[in-house]
Amino acid sequence: MPAILTDIRDEIRALKQEKDAVLLAHYYQEGEIQELADIVGDSLHLSRAATKVTASTIVFCGVHFMAETAKILNPAKKVLLPDMLAGCSLADSAPADKLNRYQEMLRINGRRFQTVTYINSTASVKALSDWIVTSGNAEQIIRRVPDDVEILFVPDRHLGQYLSEVTGRKMILWDGACMVHEIFSVGDLLVQKKKLPGSITIAHPECPANIREHSDFVGGTEAMVKYVGTFATPTDFLVATEANMIWRLQSVHPKHRFHPVPGISCACNKCPHMGRNTLEKVRDCLLNGAPEITWQPEFDRAKEVLERSLLR
Ligand code: 13P
Numbered sequence: 001m002p003a004i005l006t007d008i009r010d011e012i013r014a015l016k017q018e019k020d021a022v023l024l025a026h027y028y029q030e031g032e033i034q035e036l037a038d039i040v041g042d043s044l045h046l047s048r049a050a051t052k053v054t055a056s057t058i059v060f061c062g063v064h065f066m067a068e069t070a071k072i073l074n075p076a077k078k079v080l081l082p083d084m085l086a087g088c089s090l091a092d093s094a095p096a097d098k099l100n101r102y103q104e105m106l107r108i109n110g111r112r113f114q115t116v117t118y119i120n121s122t123a124s125v126k127a128l129s130d131w132i133v134t135s136g137n138a139e140q141i142i143r144r145v146p147d148d149v150e151i152l153f154v155p156d157r158h159l160g161q162y163l164s165e166v167t168g169r170k171m172i173l174w175d176g177a178c179m180v181h182e183i184f185s186v187g188d189l190l191v192q193k194k195k196l197p198g199s200i201t202i203a204h205p206e207c208p209a210n211i212r213e214h215s216d217f218v219g220g221t222e223a224m225v226k227y228v229g230t231f232a233t234p235t236d237f238l239v240a241t242e243a244n245m246i247w248r249l250q251s252v253h254p255k256h257r258f259h260p261v262p263g264i265s266c267a268c269n270k271c272p273h274m275g276r277n278t279l280e281k282v283r284d285c286l287l288n289g290a291p292e293i294t295w296q297p298e299f300d301r302a303k304e305v306l307e308r309s310l311l312r
Pocket residue numbers: 027041042043044120134135136178206219220221222
């Protein structure tokens with residue numbers, strides 16, 4: 001008699017084995033998904049880790065551009081995304097045809113530039129770019145762009161502004177933003193700081209300048225995990241990024257206390273796109289072998305740019 005699997009977690013573990021699959025999860029996934037994942041990380045770590053997977057199937061618990069990137073870097077793998085509608089407001093803010101027209105206009109006006117694009121973008125936009133950056137490698141890549149050309153930074157204007165400040169490079173900024181990071185309330189952050197004297201504020205560079213200005217540390221999700229690890233005594237951290245990051249920080253650094261910085265209209269700051277993935281959808285995509293990211297014509301050009309930017 002086969003054992004009766006009552007817990008969905010057991011079902012997922014058994015299906016991973018049966019289907020020769022690994023589960024990759026971003027830090028913004030619910031804790032129960034991160035717990036089950038084989039690899040958890042930021043966009044950079046997950047993109048690189050995907051290229052080292054030996055299993056034939058990758059289940060990507062994140063959003064569409066992440067799963068798409070994993071497929072582009074690993075054409076021979078089957079890449080599944082538990083919910084195909086898990087999008088991203090940043091990727092949506094830069095349609096490829098609009099970028100193409102804008103680049104043409106700059107060229108007609110005699111501007112010499114390279115396009116540096118945040119990984120939170122579609123493959124068609126990546127295919128129009130010279131470089132792809134994540135929050136983890138952006139400064140390094142910006143320093144690879146020759147000094148005698150301008151930088152067109154797409155699509156996150158806040159990250160672009162931050163990178164312009166830290167590298168001293170002037171940039172033409174696309175007008176996009178992350179719907180989660182854009183709504184942190186600076187007023188509420190200042191109230192929290194007063195209530196918790198001695199607290200340390202950490203913010204993602206997707207946050208607007210008014211939040212970054214009041215932060216002790218600005219960095220991507222992986223950098224946050226490392227930074228918090230440098231504090232020896234129990235400390236209060238005010239966290240200005242997607243709320244599930246707190247689950248991760250708390251499990252890696254249990255002696256500290258983490259407090260979410262509230263948003264203007266809500267206190268949760270959860271990404272609705274990331275939140276589309278659930279344990280049930282993870283199980284179902286393993287069972288059905290779908291929804292699957294399939295190869296698209298623009299992936300060939302996007303692959304060159306991604307490999308040059310993230311793997312070399
Ligand atoms: P990182 O994990 O690369 O910091 O990215 C944050 C993010 O917004 C992903 O959607």
